[in-house]
Amino acid sequence: xxxxxxxxxxxxAEAAIACGCRLYFGYPITPQTEVAEYxxxxxxxxxxxxxxxxxxxxxxxxxxxxxxAGARVMTSSSSPxxxxxxxxxxxxxxxxxPCLILNVQxxxxxLGGIQPAQSDYNLAVKSAGxxxxxxxxxxxSSIQEIVDLTAVAFDVGDxxxxxxxxxxxxxxxxxxxxxxxxxxxxxTPPEKPWAARGHEGRRKKNIINSLYIEPEELERLVxxxxxxxxxxxxxxxxxxxxxxxxxxxxxxxxxxTARVCKTAVDAARKKGIRAGMFRPITxxxxxxxxxxxxxxxxxxxxxxxxxxxxxxxxxxxxxxxxCRLPVEFHGRTGGMLPSPDEILAKIESLDxxxxxxxx
Amino acid sequence: xxxxxxxRPKALSDVPLTYCPGCTHGxxxxxxxxxxxxxxxxxxxxxxxxxxxxxxAYNFFECDMVQAPHGRAPAVATGxxxxxxxxxxxxxxxxxxxxxxxxxxxxxxxxxxxxxxVIFINNAIYGMTGGQMAPTSLPGQVTTTSPYGRDxxxxxxxxxxxxxxxxxxxxxxxxxxxxDSPKNVLRAxxxxxxxxxxxxxxxxxxxxxxxSSCPTQWGKSPSxxxxxxxxxxxxxxxxxxxxDRTGGGEA
Numbered sequence: 001x002x003x004x005x006x007x008x009x010x011x012x013a014e015a016a017i018a019c020g021c022r023l024y025f026g027y028p029i030t031p032q033t034e035v036a037e038y039x040x041x042x043x044x045x046x047x048x049x050x051x052x053x054x055x056x057x058x059x060x061x062x063x064x065x066x067x068x069a070g071a072r073v074m075t076s077s078s079s080p081x082x083x084x085x086x087x088x089x090x091x092x093x094x095x096x097x098p099c100l101i102l103n104v105q106x107x108x109x110x111l112g113g114i115q116p117a118q119s120d121y122n123l124a125v126k127s128a129g130x131x132x133x134x135x136x137x138x139x140x141s142s143i144q145e146i147v148d149l150t151a152v153a154f155d156v157g158d159x160x161x162x163x164x165x166x167x168x169x170x171x172x173x174x175x176x177x178x179x180x181x182x183x184x185x186x187x188t189p190p191e192k193p194w195a196a197r198g199h200e201g202r203r204k205k206n207i208i209n210s211l212y213i214e215p216e217e218l219e220r221l222v223x224x225x226x227x228x229x230x231x232x233x234x235x236x237x238x239x240x241x242x243x244x245x246x247x248x249x250x251x252x253x254x255x256x257t258a259r260v261c262k263t264a265v266d267a268a269r270k271k272g273i274r275a276g277m278f279r280p281i282t283x284x285x286x287x288x289x290x291x292x293x294x295x296x297x298x299x300x301x302x303x304x305x306x307x308x309x310x311x312x313x314x315x316x317x318x319x320x321x322x323c324r325l326p327v328e329f330h331g332r333t334g335g336m337l338p339s340p341d342e343i344l345a346k347i348e349s350l351d352x353x354x355x356x357x358x359x
Numbered sequence: 360x361x362x363x364x365x366x367r368p369k370a371l372s373d374v375p376l377t378y379c380p381g382c383t384h385g386x387x388x389x390x391x392x393x394x395x396x397x398x399x400x401x402x403x404x405x406x407x408x409x410x411x412x413x414x415x416a417y418n419f420f421e422c423d424m425v426q427a428p429h430g431r432a433p434a435v436a437t438g439x440x441x442x443x444x445x446x447x448x449x450x451x452x453x454x455x456x457x458x459x460x461x462x463x464x465x466x467x468x469x470x471x472x473x474x475x476x477v478i479f480i481n482n483a484i485y486g487m488t489g490g491q492m493a494p495t496s497l498p499g500q501v502t503t504t505s506p507y508g509r510d511x512x513x514x515x516x517x518x519x520x521x522x523x524x525x526x527x528x529x530x531x532x533x534x535x536x537x538x539d540s541p542k543n544v545l546r547a548x549x550x551x552x553x554x555x556x557x558x559x560x561x562x563x564x565x566x567x568x569x570x571s572s573c574p575t576q577w578g579k580s581p582s583x584x585x586x587x588x589x590x591x592x593x594x595x596x597x598x599x600x601x602x603d604r605t606g607g608g609e610a
Contacts, residue, residue, distance in 0.1 A: 058434040065439040198405060
């Protein structure tokens with residue numbers, strides 16, 4: 001067990017290699033280019049390959065090909081590049097192919113900016129690509145968690161044959177923290193008898209495909225996939241509760257924002273406000289029942305959602321608690337981060353409103 | 360005793376093809392399957408199907424198959440080949456797939472010298488969607504989206520793919536053939552075989568462009584369509600080897 005100081009973008013690359021990933025396809029875009037640069041240096045040393053594609057579109061389709069061939073494979077990008085990849089993501093979903101896609105989010109829309117944001121919650125969670133489709137989406141809030149979740153992500157992707165997104169942001173990608181990569185151990189990718197690797201005359205041919213002209217067949221396959229999604233929701237949902245035992249005010253936040261909120265919750269507690277935080281770690285599947293139960297247990301009176309966007313998660317929070325509590329929002333966007341004081345002020349205003357009996 | 364002298368290639372699936380009567384896709388499928396049989400590589404081959412008329416190619420070849428998004432077959436093939444360098448990987452693509460929406464993937468797979476084989480069907484039209492203008496539609500050609508004839512001042516000029524690909528150092532072998540006559544079918548067969556041999560020898564990217572007919576969308580009888588290949592397409596798209604960096608001459 002040894003800790004090293006690493007950037008988030010480098011830590012995920014090293015973690016992927018530890019997970020047995022030997023193929024990386026990418027395209028440069030700030031603030032995630034270090035992933036490709038790190039892979040370019042490291043992959044040849046471990047018998048792997050880092051290939052710079054001509055576009056984000058080509059990169060995700062190289063991922064599709066490698067995954068179809070049975071390989072553990074990943075790509076990474078940032079918001080505008082992820083939008084380009086959405087065609088390939090939909091085909092990966094439709095072809096039941098696993099892979100890891102890292103999104104180091106930046107501000108949008110359009111070219112937006114290069115500073116940290118959580119601008120792609122909806123893109124990742126609601127509209128991964130055209131058609132009825134989902135990715136499993138992980139939202140780490142520290143670099144060690146990026147490493148730990150990378151191992152989980154590859155395993156979950158392979159187990160359920162689904163693409164998985166690691167939804168980070170410019171802050172997590174760029175900042176350095178001590179991490180222990182050895183902690184994830186050595187992972188061996190499972191056998192993939194469905195892969196298109198050449199049948200060697202030993203079996204019937206395998207077809208990797210997302211086209212089904214007969215509507216009955218397509219409906220059946222989509223429904224089968226949604227049964228798998230239900231199983232993922234039951235087995236793979238992750239979340240963290242912080243000081244939630246008696247939290248009258250529940251702050252819901254994920255990723256880097258959750259760290260700011262944790263500090264604010266501690267500060268509120270020092271002021272005698274019973275605040276707590278609920279942090280979804282999987283954004284899809286969303287820990288709806290868990291959030292609802294946590295608020296019910298704590299006797300929560302008011303909910304604050306904080307994000308680095310204009311309120312993309314807030315409806316999922318409202319749905320989780322069946323709109324039975326008032327839900328307020330505090331968001332910064334365009335690459336701006338809230339300070340702990342900003343969040344504290346919001347918690348205090350919710351507390352004051354509650355004491356005054358306001359709705 | 361009767362001797363069977365002609366039959367279905369083993370690598371061609373025993374299912375009805377979905378192509379229109381008189382379409383030459385069937386001939387090219389057969390040539391690809393014959394090459395796979397002759398080289399004994401069916402068990403180590405992975406084919407990539409495109410979007411377009413040949414989208415169902417995954418049903419027609421007996422090797423493992425992957426169906427790619429529109430135009431992305433060379434990128435998908437790159438992923439398969441880089442994961443499994445000892446496998447034979449080929450794409451089968453039409454002109455809209457390869458030379459319009461997938462131009463970047465085609466050019467860059469060639470530039471990288473990806474050790475894959477591309478079978479490119481050029482029939483100067485979008486067949487599957489009902490006869491729209493292709494990047495290879497000829498000047499003056501009437502299609503549903505160039506109803507007054509392709510005008511180079513409006514829609515530009517057709518792309519000559521083999522000529523373009525031949526400029527790239529990574530392209531080891533590029534040949535344009537036609538399947539309008541038995542003689543040309545035999546030449547096409549040799550070219551397709553050589554393309555696969557180029558890959559097996561690790562020489563790099565190989566592409567065979569096959570001038571092909573589309574009687575349905577051209578509004579011609581099958582024999583008129585073959586004649587149109589001869590009189591209209593071949594003059595614009597001359598047959599021949601555009602680059603051969605395999606160093607070994609003919610196989």
